[in-house]
Amino acid sequence: MKAIRYHEVGGPEVLRLDEVPEPTPGPGEVRIRVEAAGVNFADTERRRGLYDATSPLPRILGSEAAGIVDGVGPGVDAKWVGRRVVALAPRSYAEFATTTEEELLELPEHVSFEEAAGLLVQGLTAWHLIHTSAQLQQGQRVLIHAAAGGVGLLAIQLAKQAGATVLGTVSSEEKAKLARESGADEVFVYGGTASVAEWVRTVTQGAGVEVVLDSVGASTWASSLESLAAFGHLVAYGSASGPPAAVEVETLYAKSLKVSAYWLRTPHPAALQRRAREALGSALAGGQLRVKLGLVVGLEEAAQAHQRLESRATVGKVVLRVP
The missing domain is CATH 3.90.180.10 (Medium-chain alcohol dehydrogenases, catalytic domain)
Known part of the structure; x- marks a missing residue:
């Protein structure tokens, strides 16, 4: 072959x-x-x-x-x-x-x-980020970096279905359009004078977001932590720009933040993985997921x-x- x-x-x-x-x-x-x-x-x-x-x-x-x-x-x-x-x-x-x-x-x-x-690879990653790691709830706000990527576009759709408000970051207006078409409520396009964290504070009226999904790593890590609301949760699942800086626990205390990681190759409970796979398949077949x-x-x-x-x-x- x-x-x-x-x-x-x-x-x-x-x-x-x-x-x-x-x-x-x-x-x-x-x-x-x-x-x-x-x-x-x-x-x-x-x-x-x-x-x-x-x-x-x-x-x-x-x-x-x-x-x-x-x-x-x-x-x-x-x-x-x-x-x-x-x-x-x-x-x-x-x-x-x-x-x-x-x-x-x-x-x-x-x-x-x-x-x-x-x-499957990107869909299962997105599903577990939303439902297993972040356990995103209705009414919460989530910031998704690389929002026009394969995982990002699927995560936007799953987050909206969970009842969340979705903020995304992208590198071009073309990608911003795709993120909005997938359901993103607000999209940040790199290249302006404002930082991501400043933009998040503006669009959330100073509150920040409850969840950040970060696959970029080094170049976004500081802004991800800064964008979180009190008791917020940063989930890392990649390091496309390089490994992020080591987490200093002392910096997490002021807002009682949580930092975790997700990897699809971690052994998952069979029933959980079956539920995720079937949910994705059903949503794709029914047109609820694109x-x-x-x-x-x-x-x-x-x-x-x-x-x-x-x-x-x-x-x-x-x-x-x-x-």
């Missing part, structure tokens, strides 16, 4: 389209004929050797796949064969990928494989997808269409 691998860490140019053996599903696993694979910022960090750096090379990238089940391993009901699915699946930048039966989410015909490939496809290119153009993602030239979800 064809697959995208890297044989050494480096820039997007290290990604190669290789011929490799097709995988075989093991006990409790299925094999998916991949139609679309999601691209995530973590993939670029793996390629650069900043994340999962001990994994042996060459390595096939990818962590989510949408397609059709074409085989099952021992212990899996053959009813899955031929069904349209999306799943968290390692090594999904390929024509075939394997994953466990528990990861499968069946897709209705009207949901495209490209949309579905944008649902996946914004910012860039869809062929498998062989994975290097271009990485370059565009790293340069912040994309919005929403980046997807590889697999021939």
